[in-house]
Amino acid sequence: MRKIDPVKHEEKRAEILEAAERCFAREGFHGATIAQICAEASISPGHLYHYFASKEAIVGAIVDAGVEDAASRFAQLTEGSNTITALVSELERLRALHRKTGAGVLLDGLAEAGRSPAIGAVLQKASRGMRELLADFLRKGQTRGQVDPELDADMAAAVLMSVIDGCKTLLIRDPKLDAKRSAKVLETMITRFLSPR
Amino acid sequence: MRKIDPVKHEEKRAEILEAAERCFAREGFHGATIAQICAEASISPGHLYHYFASKEAIVGAIVDAGVEDAASRFAQLTEGSNTITALVSELERLRALHRKTGAGVLLDGLAEAGRSPAIGAVLQKASRGMRELLADFLRKGQTRGQVDPELDADMAAAVLMSVIDGCKTLLIRDPKLDAKRSAKVLETMITRFLSPR
Amino acid sequence: MRKIDPVKHEEKRAEILEAAERCFAREGFHGATIAQICAEASISPGHLYHYFASKEAIVGAIVDAGVEDAASRFAQLTEGSNTITALVSELERLRALHRKTGAGVLLDGLAEAGRSPAIGAVLQKASRGMRELLADFLRKGQTRGQVDPELDADMAAAVLMSVIDGCKTLLIRDPKLDAKRSAKVLETMITRFLSPR
């Protein structure tokens, strides 16, 4: 008699996803077990499989969510007034975010994407979208005279994205690194890279 | 009365290490199994343990080798005539290298280092060493007037290393990326970053 | 919403323990494998680990149960009217019991306790408890004039326990030994040992 409530279903899914994310951050994709995720989400293993077909599906959903999240932030980027300033502050926001959740998940995800074609495809599609947004953003900056018009906007966008990825390793390679000073130098690099000559 | 032949022993060790590296590149640290490594090295599982005490020891040996290798390359860097050119071409060499072995291993290692204090410590020590070499190299460039003297050499080195890390994701996010053009843009970024104003 | 049923859980645990006991009796602690125990209990290897954390934990549970069992029998001993008669018949009961389960387990356990400090500590604690019960029993017999008051009750208890241990080897050294006659001689020894002069 009781019909399934799609809203509640979606809520539970999100709850499990969050629990999984915490576990993945702590233990990595391979290190985290279904049992741990169930404990964290306070459900039984049998029940989890009502919401996700497999562990890989959970990984996929998390990658999806992260990718969508990043894309939406990139989409909002366009609103900023000064191109370079906006970019740099977005980068700073990302760094703060990952200091909280741990960079491991993202690196795990990237590594996994480099291997699994399924996850790779998701990431590649999203990356292309994000790169286009970023390239558009840069082109707009070029029009406004805030970004060097000589730059290949598309390639510059790709390189900037890899710089953002690289940021995650800064703290792993040296946890005691002075965050302020490193941010400043990073800002210098991006500014000099993009500024018109 | 034949005593053990350390040369052959070392050769076999290296052989196994190479086989393991191929497996890790293909499957990741966790994904690769002892059985796969043994198959790849054409030895029995029991025999592998004459050369390495555990799977972790294999990983450790690979990391050690990689670190030593990178350090030696960095140390030789000092010989180049032009600071920035040398740096850029070294970066290109690294990229080519990692296209062969697959970037996954490094990302796996970085992700793991972000979680496990034991692995983290190894990476941090190695990173500090490499950063010092790179910073020295940059300072030498500053003395020669080839690098902007205003830059904090130490921080710049840290940022450059994270840029190198970031490069690994370029191909993961877009496998069809035009390598030449992306290299060119990367070169532009580094050149502008480091050049005296 | 069905919560776990602790009764069924405990029953299954006991079932596995009995299966393990049979295997240990047949093959010894080291000789018995998890696979054999699982086959004997008709469960899968994975499932066994829902009930016991490790093979060692199974051994521990069996030892604990045996110790508790022995202690409870010793505690009830006090009720008997004649000290020596009660003791001798208890001894006989122990012999019958061990003819069923096989003496090997106990000898294995004793040998292991002589080596591993962890297992040794468990055994020593249990032995001390049992010896105290036995010594109290003897002292009570001394008060009643049924046991030689000159005897050091504590030491006599220790010696009696070692005699009980020794009984296990009787059948190993000679499986065809006449059980009745040997019991009689044993009874003679204990009676003469304890009787007042």
Next chain:
Amino acid sequence: MRKIDPVKHEEKRAEILEAAERCFAREGFHGATIAQICAEASISPGHLYHYFASKEAIVGAIVDAGVEDAASRFAQLTEGSNTITALVSELERLRALHRKTGAGVLLDGLAEAGRSPAIGAVLQKASRGMRELLADFLRKGQTRGQVDPELDADMAAAVLMSVIDGCKTLLIRDPKLDAKRSAKVLETMITRFLSPR
């Protein structure tokens, strides 16, 4: 051209056996590995198999040796003047011996004999021999009026042997046991058991 030297061969065999005995005392029959025995005997695993066909053969040889040793000591027993005194002092000698080598080997051997028919047969044959020696000894004591003529010499011998076995567990069950006092009580028991009424 070089003939094998049976003397040297036998010496090496004995050497290996001693090394194995040390390992077995330390780790038990199952716990000790061929590798450990080889290390202890300073030979290679391949070489060990020139002297023993299998690990079980080593165990068998050790049990054989122990059994022979015990038998020869029992045979010499006959020389003593007073039956009970001789017996008690022999028992004390055995205890001292086993405090050195650890009782584990003997218990391991007994446990193993209870399971493996092959080892069991060796032990049973030897035990019967020893029991006969001991029974003869007791009968001689009966003739001399030093041992209760009512006793069934054969059964008494069997019981005494199991008492000797049981002694090994005294120290395992309580390592801090006062050796002198326990020896005294044991002596009391045996004296009262055997003495003429």
Next chain:
DNA sequence: CATGAATGAGCTTTCATTCAT
């Protein structure tokens, strides 16, 4: 005689997944 490299079956344990209720 002697070495140590090499084998491979089998061990304990883990864990994603399914099933009965």
Next chain:
DNA sequence: CATGAATGAAAGCTCATTCAT
């Protein structure tokens, strides 16, 4: 919807034994 019991395929690793030299 929800539980937790149950599965079973594999994982990393050990070790008695054999083989080439």
